[in-house]
Amino acid sequence: MRYRRGISFWLGVLSITLTLGLWCASSIGLLKHGVPSLLDAVRDKAIRKAFSFSLIQALASASLSVALAVPIAYLDATYDFRGRRILKAFVTMPFTLPTISVALSFLLLSRKGIIAPGWPSIIAAHTYFNFGMCFQIISATLSSISTDMEEAAETLGASYTLKLRAVVLPLISRGLLYSFTLTFVLCFTSFTIPLLLGGPRYRTLEVEIYSLYKVFLDEKLASGAALLQLFVTGALSIAAFRSWPAARSRGARVRRSLPRDPLHAVLLAYYCVMACLSLYPVLYLAIRSLFNPITDEFSPWIYLKVLSSEFDPSLGSSPLSSLTNSLFFAIMSSLITLTSAGLLLSSPARLKELGILISLLPLGTSSISLALGLYSIGSRFQVPGWILITSSHFLISAPFVFRSLEAGASTVDPTLMEAAETLGLDRLEATFKVLLPLILPSLLVGGFYAFSMSISETSAVALLSTPETQTLTVVALRYSGVRKFQEASAISFIVCLMTWIPLLLQYLVERRIKWARR
Numbered sequence: 082m083r084y085r086r087g088i089s090f091w092l093g094v095l096s097i098t099l100t101l102g103l104w105c106a107s108s109i110g111l112l113k114h115g116v117p118s119l120l121d122a123v124r125d126k127a128i129r130k131a132f133s134f135s136l137i138q139a140l141a142s143a144s145l146s147v148a149l150a151v152p153i154a155y156l157d158a159t160y161d162f163r164g165r166r167i168l169k170a171f172v173t174m175p176f177t178l179p180t181i182s183v184a185l186s187f188l189l190l191s192r193k194g195i196i197a198p199g200w201p202s203i204i205a206a207h208t209y210f211n212f213g214m215c216f217q218i219i220s221a222t223l224s225s226i227s228t229d230m231e232e233a234a235e236t237l238g239a240s241y242t243l244k245l246r247a248v249v250l251p252l253i254s255r256g257l258l259y260s261f262t263l264t265f266v267l268c269f270t271s272f273t274i275p276l277l278l279g280g281p282r283y284r285t286l287e288v289e290i291y292s293l294y295k296v297f298l299d300e301k302l303a304s305g306a307a308l309l310q311l312f313v314t315g316a317l318s319i320a321a322f323r324s325w326p327a328a329r330s331r332g333a334r335v336r337r338s339l340p341r342d343p344l345h346a347v348l349l350a351y352y353c354v355m356a357c358l359s360l361y362p363v364l365y366l367a368i369r370s371l372f373n374p375i376t377d378e379f380s381p382w383i384y385l386k387v388l389s390s391e392f393d394p395s396l397g398s399s400p401l402s403s404l405t406n407s408l409f410f411a412i413m414s415s416l417i418t419l420t421s422a423g424l425l426l427s428s429p430a431r432l433k434e435l436g437i438l439i440s441l442l443p444l445g446t447s448s449i450s451l452a453l454g455l456y457s458i459g460s461r462f463q464v465p466g467w468i469l470i471t472s473s474h475f476l477i478s479a480p481f482v483f484r485s486l487e488a489g490a491s492t493v494d495p496t497l498m499e500a501a502e503t504l505g506l507d508r509l510e511a512t513f514k515v516l517l518p519l520i521l522p523s524l525l526v527g528g529f530y531a532f533s534m535s536i537s538e539t540s541a542v543a544l545l546s547t548p549e550t551q552t553l554t555v556v557a558l559r560y561s562g563v564r565k566f567q568e569a570s571a572i573s574f575i576v577c578l579m580t581w582i583p584l585l586l587q588y589l590v591e592r593r594i595k596w597a598r599r
Contacts, residue, residue, distance in 0.1 A: 093428020096421045097436045100479055103455075103472050104442050110457030111304055111311070111450060118305030128306050131289035138200060138275075138285070139268035142207035147261050149208065150215035153352045155249065157216075158223035161336035162349065171356035173213035177580060178363060179537030181554045182573040183210050184277040185561060186366040189570070191278065202278045207268045209362060212355075215260040222256030223249075266317045270310065270447035272540035273554075277561055286310050290449050291544060300457070307450040318445035363577060370570035380567070387556075387571045395563050396556055397548030400572075407552040407579070410467075410542075411535040414474035418531045419524070421479070422486045427512035433487070440483040443476040451476055452541035466550050473541040478534045482527040489523025490516060525587040533580040553579075 122128050157169055175183065187206040191198040196205055250257070275285040284292070286306060293303035339345055373380050390401040425436040443451060452473050459469045493516060501511035517524060539554040546555055553576050560569035 090428060090432065092424045093432045093436060096425040096428070097432070097439055099417075099421055100436070100476070101439050101442075103476055104439075104446075106458045107446070107451050107454030107476070109454070110459075111307055111454035113457060114301045114304035115308030118301040119308055120305075122302055122305030122309050125302065125306075127284075128286070128289055128302075128309070131284045131286045131306075132309065134200075134283060135269050135285040135287070138203055138207070138283075139265045139271075142204050142211065142268040143261050143264040145204065145208045146211045146215045146264050147219075147257060149212055149355070150219055150260070151257070152348055153355060154216050154219035155223060155245070156339075156345075156348050156352055158220045159336060160339040160345070162339040168352055168356045171359050172216055172352075174363075175209050175359050176211065176213040176217075177533065177584065178210070179539070179554060179573065179576045179580060180210065180271070180273040181537070181539050181557045182363065182366060182577050184274040185557065185566075185569055185573045186362040187274070188277050188561070189369050189566065190362065190365065199279065200283050203275050203283060206274045206278060207264075207271060209359070210274070211264045211267060213359070215264060218260040218263075219253060219256050222253045262317055266314055269317070270314055270449075272447075272449060272543075273558070276558075287447055287449050287540065290453065291540070294453060294544065300453075304453060304457070307447075307453050311446060311450055314447060315445035318441075363574075366570055366577075367574050370567060370574050372567070374566050383567055383571045384575070387568050387575070395565070396551070396559055398551065400556060402549070403551055403553050403556045404575075406550055407536055407554075407576075410470055410474055410552060411532045413471050414478060414535045415528055415531040417471070417475055418478050418482045419486075419528055421475075422483045422527065423512060423517060425483065426486060426490055426516060437483055437487050440479045444480050446476075448473070448477060448538065448540040449544060452544040456545055466545055466547055469545050470542055470550060473545065474531075474535040474538060477538060477541065478531040481530040481534070485523050485527040485530060486520065489520030489526075493519050522587075529583040529587050532583050536576060536579050 153172065157165060183206055187196060187202050187209070190196045191202045196202045269285070270287050271285055272287040272291065275283060276288050276291070279285070279288070287310070290303050290306045290310070293299045293306060339349065370383065371379060371381050387400050388404060390399045392399055396403070425433055428436065446454075452469075455469045455473055458464075459466075497515060497519070501515045506514065536552075537554060538552075539558060542550075542552050543555050543558060546552065551559075553572055557569045557572040557576065560566070560572060
């Protein structure tokens with residue numbers, strides 16, 4: 082039995098070593114050139130301008146996302162009405178979209194004059210992308226709070242606005258702070274949206290780092306700028322983690338029937354408008370992919386062209402090879418991340434807690450910074466590019482996958498694992514034969530996160546890839562750069578479908594397997 086427990090322990094150590102080793106390799110590679118060039122980066126006017134704009138647009142985008150999400154989050158968590166689940170699905174849909182698809186759809190909207198170009202389109206795209214996430218966090222925070230205090234305020238004669246201001250908002254303050262901080266970090270480190278929508282005038286620090294490395298070939302100054310960004314994102318990630326919303330009451334929040342008065346009618350209408358606006362950009366992208374932007378003729382066969390095996394000079398390879406690369410990296414990163422998380426769950430409790438904590442380290446580092454650090458180390462030891470890309474995808478998805486599986490495992494009665502070990506199974510066998518089947522929904526969610534985040538990742542692959550290893554998102558970026566907007570729209574919509582298919586499969590499996598829904 083000691084021998085069996087020893088295997089579980091060392092496999093847990095192996096899982097932690099993989100995550101910590103890759104993150105340390107990336108950090109060492111970044112620090113190697115970043116520390117000597119940090120002062121040069123601070124003095125550089127272009128970097129300071131990009132840093133200032135990153136702060137301003139992130140502050141505006143995060144504030145707008147939270148402000149727009151609060152009313153419908155309260156409506157969704159407090160009241161029950163017909164069509165609520167459909168509206169909720171529509172509102173949260175934008176956060177499941179690849180950023181390249183969001184950026185391209187808003188680029189097309191700005192070219193048609195529907196949205197003002199420049200910084201307004203950047204803030205609008207960031208708000209559109211992060212609004213659903215803020216809604217989910219605030220709604221989940223409200224769901225953990227009983228309505229007793231609100232009912233007491235109503236009994237004492239408090240008006241609806243006074244109840245919201247004096248009772249509800251203070252109770253969900255941690256959820257508001259967490260959603261704001263997380264949105265701020267995502268907008269501050271945004272790459273694809275400001276790259277396509279901002280042009281040379283509105284550049285974020287992430288875009289500046291990419292340009293320094295890819296265009297000006299200045300790896301040292303790029304590393305210094307990335308290190309400057311790391312200080313900000315690291316501090317904000319710690320603040321976000323500390324503001325993680327906690328449950329305020331044991332009683333579940335029971336949804337009531339929606340009152341029939343003008344105020345709630347306005348809130349419901351606002352909910353419907355936001356759901357429609359959530360659908361509009363992606364539908365517009367899908368429609369524009371079917372029409373030639375020059376002649377405006379209906380040409381659906383563009384999808385055959387963008388999945389052709391013929392060599393495309395603007396890409397340096399065939400479009401079909403990018404599809405193969407996307408699937409390869411998504412499958413590889415999903416398998417490695419899920420296996421690593423499964424090995425960690427089989428380890429002793431203290432080692433598992435340490436592994437979950439270590440898996441959160443990449444959250445404080447942007448995708449470009451991770452990729453730049455990995456490339457600095459990989460180029461020295463001649464590591465193949467596909468390994469570096471897979472490693473970056475693993476680091477990006479590990480915090481979400483590990484957290485998902487750990488949350489599912491915490492709901493399982495520990496006596497089941499003890500009974501399995503008593504019957505002769507070692508810890509590793511009990512994990513894969515008992516624990517993981519019991520947390521199948523969490524396993525499916527983790528797999529969906531890993532697959533979809535790999536498919537939709539743009540910034541790390543754009544920095545690390547060559548024409549032979551580029552993915553669909555990089556192809557859409559390249560097509561946009563040479564103004565082939567129909568091809569870029571078609572590729573972006575294909576990426577959308579590839580991120581939605583795992584979510585649909587997860588839903589179908591959970592519906593068919595009854596014990597997976599318990």
